[in-house]
Each structure stands twice: as structure tokens, then as C-alpha cells.
Amino acid sequence: MLIEILLLAGAYLLGSIPTGLLLAKAAGVDIRTTGSGNIGATNVYRTLGRSVGIATLVGDCLKGLIPVLAAKYLGMTDLWIALAGLAAFLGHVYTVFLGFKGGKGVATALGVFLGLAPLAVLIALGIFVAVVATSRYISLGSITAAAAMPPVVAFLSGRPPLVGVTVVIALLVIWKHRENIQRLRAGTENRFKA
Structure with missing residues (x-):
């Protein structure tokens, strides 16, 4: 149990590293x-x-x-593997290094789900x-993909810990996009320009 707790703490701290902020600061910009x-x-892409x-996307x-992957390598159960991913995601969204104000979690969720x-x-x-290509809204694509993940994971794996963590992450990604949702409704959301 000690190894599992240490893994969760390490995952949270790793997730808490503000990749975009650090890379932007290296370029002389406070991305916040x-x-x-x-x-x-x-935001880093649009700004820098x-x-x-x-680089921010890959790092996150x-x-x-x-x-x-570490939890899998250590032979942990599905529950601990899923919780390790959730801890990293929560670290990104609620980073201890920035007063528990982090990113929206899309790229970190992508990493969790890849694992x-x-x-x-x-x-x-x-x-x-498909959503971004037709709408040109990154936020709408992110929200739609997040909403799609729980049923897709449930259908493909059916493993309760994975499905449960996927639901939690998807809901938090959507919640973190609530301002984007308001702007989408108002027609003021920024469109993606390649």
C-alpha cells in the first residue's frame, strides 16, 4: 500500500508541473x-x-x-493504475505550484487515456x-471528445475502475471549459487558425 500511495503522490506532483508556464517563461512570457x-x-500555441x-502539448x-505506465510496470491493479492517472490529471488541473489553479486538463487527460x-x-x-475541422473551435472539439470517452471506454473495456476514472476526468474537462461553453453560446469563442 505504501508504494501505491507514493505513486499517487508522485503522479500528482508530476501532473502539477506547469509545463506551459515554464516553457512560456523560458520564452520571456508569463502565459497567465x-x-x-x-x-x-x-493558449501557448496561440501566444508563442x-x-x-x-512542446506544451507533449509535456502535458x-x-x-x-x-x-509506471503503475502498469509495477503490476498494480486496474484501480491503482486508473487512480495514478487521475492523480496526475488532478495535479495538472489543480496544481499545488500555482495555488491550485492549473490548466483545463485536455492534454494531460490525453496522456492518461493513452495509457x-x-x-x-x-x-x-x-x-x-472532425469537430475542429468543421467548427474551427478547439474547445468544442475538446469538450466533445471528453464527453465521448466514457461511453467509448465502457464499450471497449468495461473495466469499472477505468470507466469510473474516465467519467470523472471527462466531467472535470467539461467543467473546466465552462467559460468556453458560455463563449460558444454567445458566439464569441476564438476559432482555431492553423
Whole structure:
């Protein structure tokens, strides 16, 4: 049980590393004061360009993937594997390093889901791409993909711990996008420009 608790603590701390903030600061920008003010990959991309945005996406994704893979490597049960992913996700969304104000969790959730249910990620990624391609809204693609994950994971795996954590993460991703949802409804949300 000690190893499991240490893994969860480590996953949370890894998830708490504010990748976008650190990369933006290295470029001389406080990402919290530019664009949307969010520390995630979309705002970093819009503010600092493709390379820093992609680096943020990859870094945030790895924060979710590494704890899941570590738990699998250690031979933990589905419950602990799923909880390791959830801890990393919560670390990103509620980072201890920024007063428990983090990102929206999309890239970190992607990493968690890549470790838990890679086939489901392919399906959700297809949904994300289709929504963004037709609407040009990253937020709408993220929300739609998040909403799709629980039923897809339930259908493909049916393993209760994975489904449960997927539901929690999906709900939190959608919750963290509540301002985007308001802007989408008002027609004021920023569209993605490649």
C-alpha cells in the first residue's frame, strides 16, 4: 500500500508541473497574462507559436501517461493504475505550484487515456479532429471528445475502475471549459487558425 500511495503522490506532483508556464517563461512570457490566461497548450500555441505549443502539448500529455505506465510496470491493479492517472490529471488541473489553479486538463487527460485505453483515444481523437475541422473551435472539439470517452471506454473495456476514472476526468474537462461553453453560446469563442 505504501508504494501505491507514493505513486499517487508522485503522479500528482508530476501532473502539477506547469509545463506551459515554464516553457512560456523560458520564452520571456508569463502565459497567465496573455491570451486566455490559461497555461495549456492551446493558449501557448496561440501566444508563442507552433513549436512551444506542441512542446506544451507533449509535456502535458507525458504528465498523464508516465504515471499510468509506471503503475502498469509495477503490476498494480486496474484501480491503482486508473487512480495514478487521475492523480496526475488532478495535479495538472489543480496544481499545488500555482495555488491550485492549473490548466483545463485536455492534454494531460490525453496522456492518461493513452495509457488506460489507447483504442478509445483513437476514436475520441477522430471525433476531436472532425469537430475542429468543421467548427474551427478547439474547445468544442475538446469538450466533445471528453464527453465521448466514457461511453467509448465502457464499450471497449468495461473495466469499472477505468470507466469510473474516465467519467470523472471527462466531467472535470467539461467543467473546466465552462467559460468556453458560455463563449460558444454567445458566439464569441476564438476559432482555431492553423
